[in-house]
Amino acid sequence: MIKKVIILVIASVILSPAAWALTKHSDYATMEIKDCNECHAANNVEPTHGSFWVQEHRLVKDKLPSNCRDCHQQSYCMDCHYGGGIDRDLHVSTSGPDYMPKSHRTDFREIHPIKAREDPRACYRCHNAKAFCEECHSKFRPDQLAMVSHRRQFRDVNIDSIGPVHAGFTDLNNVNPALCQTCHISGVLSQQHWSSEHAKEARRNLASCQTCHPDGDVCMTCHSAMAGLMINPHPRSWDSIKGRMKSVSDSRTCLKCHAPGTF
Amino acid sequence: MRKIFLSTFFITVVFSSYFFSPAAAQTQSGPLKFSSSSQLLWGDDLLGESQVIAAQYLRFSYDPEGKNFVLTGYGRAWKDFSGDSIRDNDLLGRLYYLYLDYKPSQTFSTRLGRQFMVFTAGTSIMDGARVDVHNIGPVGITAAAGREVVFSLDSEKSRSGNYFVGVDVHLENVRATQLGISYVRKYDDSDVSREELGMNFRYFFKNLSPYAEVRYDTVSEVFDEATVGVDVFPIRNLMVKAEFYHSYPTFDATDIYSVFAVDKYQEYLVRAEYTLKAPVTLFVSYTRQVYDEADDANVYTIGARTNPTKDLSVTASFNYRDGYSGFDGFTYESDGKLYGFEIYGDYRLRKELLVSGGVQYDTYNRPELNGYNDATRYWLGGKWFANKNISVSARMELDVNPNFDHRTLGRVSLDWNL
Numbered sequence: 001m002i003k004k005v006i007i008l009v010i011a012s013v014i015l016s017p018a019a020w021a022l023t024k025h026s027d028y029a030t031m032e033i034k035d036c037n038e039c040h041a042a043n044n045v046e047p048t049h050g051s052f053w054v055q056e057h058r059l060v061k062d063k064l065p066s067n068c069r070d071c072h073q074q075s076y077c078m079d080c081h082y083g084g085g086i087d088r089d090l091h092v093s094t095s096g097p098d099y100m101p102k103s104h105r106t107d108f109r110e111i112h113p114i115k116a117r118e119d120p121r122a123c124y125r126c127h128n129a130k131a132f133c134e135e136c137h138s139k140f141r142p143d144q145l146a147m148v149s150h151r152r153q154f155r156d157v158n159i160d161s162i163g164p165v166h167a168g169f170t171d172l173n174n175v176n177p178a179l180c181q182t183c184h185i186s187g188v189l190s191q192q193h194w195s196s197e198h199a200k201e202a203r204r205n206l207a208s209c210q211t212c213h214p215d216g217d218v219c220m221t222c223h224s225a226m227a228g229l230m231i232n233p234h235p236r237s238w239d240s241i242k243g244r245m246k247s248v249s250d251s252r253t254c255l256k257c258h259a260p261g262t263f
Numbered sequence: 264m265r266k267i268f269l270s271t272f273f274i275t276v277v278f279s280s281y282f283f284s285p286a287a288a289q290t291q292s293g294p295l296k297f298s299s300s301s302q303l304l305w306g307d308d309l310l311g312e313s314q315v316i317a318a319q320y321l322r323f324s325y326d327p328e329g330k331n332f333v334l335t336g337y338g339r340a341w342k343d344f345s346g347d348s349i350r351d352n353d354l355l356g357r358l359y360y361l362y363l364d365y366k367p368s369q370t371f372s373t374r375l376g377r378q379f380m381v382f383t384a385g386t387s388i389m390d391g392a393r394v395d396v397h398n399i400g401p402v403g404i405t406a407a408a409g410r411e412v413v414f415s416l417d418s419e420k421s422r423s424g425n426y427f428v429g430v431d432v433h434l435e436n437v438r439a440t441q442l443g444i445s446y447v448r449k450y451d452d453s454d455v456s457r458e459e460l461g462m463n464f465r466y467f468f469k470n471l472s473p474y475a476e477v478r479y480d481t482v483s484e485v486f487d488e489a490t491v492g493v494d495v496f497p498i499r500n501l502m503v504k505a506e507f508y509h510s511y512p513t514f515d516a517t518d519i520y521s522v523f524a525v526d527k528y529q530e531y532l533v534r535a536e537y538t539l540k541a542p543v544t545l546f547v548s549y550t551r552q553v554y555d556e557a558d559d560a561n562v563y564t565i566g567a568r569t570n571p572t573k574d575l576s577v578t579a580s581f582n583y584r585d586g587y588s589g590f591d592g593f594t595y596e597s598d599g600k601l602y603g604f605e606i607y608g609d610y611r612l613r614k615e616l617l618v619s620g621g622v623q624y625d626t627y628n629r630p631e632l633n634g635y636n637d638a639t640r641y642w643l644g645g646k647w648f649a650n651k652n653i654s655v656s657a658r659m660e661l662d663v664n665p666n667f668d669h670r671t672l673g674r675v676s677l678d679w680n681l
Contacts, residue, residue, distance in 0.1 A: 034570070037538075041499065041500050041502075041538060042499070044467070044469065044470055044472070044496040045467065045472070046472065046494050046502055046504070047502065047536060050536055050546075051536055051544070051546035051566065051568065051580075052534060052536075052546070052548060052564075058476075059463070059465075059474060059476050059490060061381055062381075062383045062441075062443060062461075062463035062476060063433075063441050063443070063463070063465075064382075064403070064405050064431050064433045064443055065395050065397065065403055065405055065433070065435065068381075073322070073324075073335070073337075074335075074337070074359070074360050074378065074379045075322055075337045075359065075360075077379055077381075078337065078359045078360070078379060081379075082357070082359060082388070082414055083414075084320065084337070084339055084357075084359055085300070085302070085318075085320065085339075086298060086300045086320040086322050086337070086339075086678075087298075089619075090609075090617075090619040090642075090644030090645075090646060090656060090658050091607060091619060091621065091642075093640070093642070093660055093672065094304055094672060094674065095309075096304075096308065096314070096316065096343070096349070096350045096416075097304060097316045097318050097339075097341040097343070097350075105603075105605060105623045105625065105640065106603065106623045106624065106625040106638035106639065106640045106662075106664065107625070107638035107640070107662060107664035107665075107666065107667075109309055109666065110627065110636065110638055110664060110665065110666070111601065111625060111627055111638070113589070113629060113631070114584075114588050114589075114599065114601050114627060114629050117587070117588060117589055118528075118552060118560075119508075119510050119528055119530070119552075120510060120512040120525075120528060121487075121488065121510050121512060128413055128414070128415070128420075130420070131413050131414065131415035131416075131420040132414075132415060132416055135415050135416040135417075136309075136349065136416060139310070139349050140310075199524075200556070202523065203523075203524055203525050203526045203555070204526050204554060204555070205512075206512060206514075206520055206523055206525050207512055207514075207520075209520070210514075210518075210520055215519065216518075216519035216520055219519065219523070220519070223523075233522060233523045233524060234522055234523070234524060235523070235524035235525070236524070237484065237485075238522075240484065241482070241483055241484050244481075244482055244484070245482060245483075245516055245521065245522070248454065248455035248456075248458065248482055248516050249454050249455065249456070249516045249517045249521075250454045252452075252454060252517060253516060253517055253518065253519060253521060253522060254522075256519050257519075257522075
């Protein structure tokens with residue numbers, strides 16, 4: 001793959017005509033978009049701010065040193081990416097004082113779980129999982145937010161015909177933690193679908209775990225090398241990357257689950 | 264720090280409002296360009312509790328004639344006068360950017376202060392310095408370094424030792440060619456949290472424009488993002504886009520989630536946008552989303568935009584998504600649907616009055632729900648331009664969905680520029 005990228009780079013440099021350029025978009029900064037696109041269409045250039053602009057501008061912004069800033073101040077970017085609204089048009093809705101991009105349509109509170117399960121990176125282009133998602137999620141009751149796999153294990157599923165009625169433990173604030181230990185020795189969940197198969201759900205969108213468990217403490221209940229079931233969560237390529245991971249983080253990530261000198 | 268910013272912000276607004284009153288705003292502007300937006304927002308928050316928020320935005324640039332520097336800033340102060348169920352109700356502030364551009368020559372420029380940095384390899388808001396060197400032959404270099412700023416919902420959550428360093432080497436002024444290679448490193452508590460390489464490319468043939476964007480995470484040793492596509496222009500006013508997108512979620516190396524196994528995600532999409540001779544543009548899109556273990560989803564969009572007169576524009580689109588939407592209670596893949604439409608328009612009633620409105624409707628299900636739910640949003644707004652520099656706008660929104668029979672959001676805004 002790296003070879004392909006290098007070949008692509010070299011080929012594009014060789015193909016580049018060494019003529020100096022022509023168009024200064026800043027000269028047209030005050031034009032209306034439809035007038036911009038007349039020129040784009042005439043020259044076989046993708047329409048700017050077209051019908052799929054929300055999805056497509058990610059690539060347009062790559063062109064340095066200018067492109068976006070030929071026509072826009074930084075506030076144009078920040079108002080969508082960081083909630084501002086000095087120039088927001090009437091089409092844009094709000095959440096608290098923040099303005100939301102047009103991708104957040106109808107009742108985004110209800111729809112965003114579906115959207116978040118698409119490209120796992122999409123949310124994090126604008127939002128920091130630890131600083132943004134968790135802050136809002138923490139304001140809701142856990143059983144309102146938890147995925148079905150969580151809920152069935154804890155609230156909706158009887159372990160067996162004589163097992164405890166978990167719905168009775170919904171209000172965690174009123175449960176004696178020692179009571180949980182009678183079934184969940186060392187804090188480990190019993191062998192149900194959640195504990196054996198949740199890996200699929202977590203692998204598919206690990207970032208969604210982070211939105212409620214920002215520090216991953218709940219993961220370490222089973223995945224720590226020092227306690228619990230000690231289940232290895234690492235990817236198959238771990239042996240080749242662990243040295244680098246260890247050195248750049250100064251071992252601090254490793255030490256969350258491993259005793260010093262054991263990894 | 265926040266109190267200093269808020270105090271400075273409000274003093275500036277009050278000071279500016281006194282000296283640059285709306286009457287003054289009609290006068291010819293000097294080196295100082297100044298935009299203000301005073302807003303009042305109200306409605307129900309996501310928990311159904313009513314909220315009233317006052318917000319004041321201020322943006323300025325100072326560009327003295329004959330000098331080679333420009334000072335630019337943008338910030339917001341706001342106060343939520345209701346409870347603190349979701350958002351803080353203190354007087355809060357956010358400094359989006361405040362920087363000094365200094366350009367001593369045509370080939371060298373620098374930007375100092377808080378700014379938004381965008382490289383293919385990574386982005387950041389940082390308090391630091393950016394340096395641009397132009398025209399080293401056909402190449403330009405942009406380098407940046409500084410303290411990384413992390414915004415939470417209402418405040419900043421930057422930690423000590425959060426830094427951002429990046430460099431981008433790109434072609435400049437080369438006809439029909441875009442090529443940039445970048446490197447970004449981020450620090451968390453002085454340890455490396457991210458290290459990425461990025462590459463972007465586009466070439467313009469006569470009727471064809473291939474492009475690519477690639478990001479490589481050097482810590483996890485994976486291509487965490489890759490896009491390869493081509494824009495084709497078979498006839499005038501028709502663009503067809505074909506694109507492949509690959510995504511592999513990676514996390515900060517200082518984060519426990521960085522050690523977990525994850526799945527990749529990929530997309531294949533085809534889009535077309537066609538402008539008819541009449542003032543109508545048609546657009547259509549199909550995306551196949553591919554998840555690991557053969558799960559997938561199909562997403563369709565079709566729509567049209569028209570400007571029947573100079574003063575009227577209307578856009579309508581329909582979206583349909585069918586496929587993987589999560590797991591059921593036993594972690595079996597669960598298909599779901601999300602489909603709906605949107606229609607909105609703008610009409611300039613008079614030179615000084617713009618009216619806009621729209622409707623959005625979505626039907627959806629997902630594993631957590633029994634059956635389908637509907638969500639509808641209606642909105643209507645207007646903007647009155649008192650003169651070239653002053654405008655007043657108002658917008659009302661009504662949301663009807665499973666959580667709210669009748670949720671209203673409203674805002675009014677006084678905007679003026681100097």
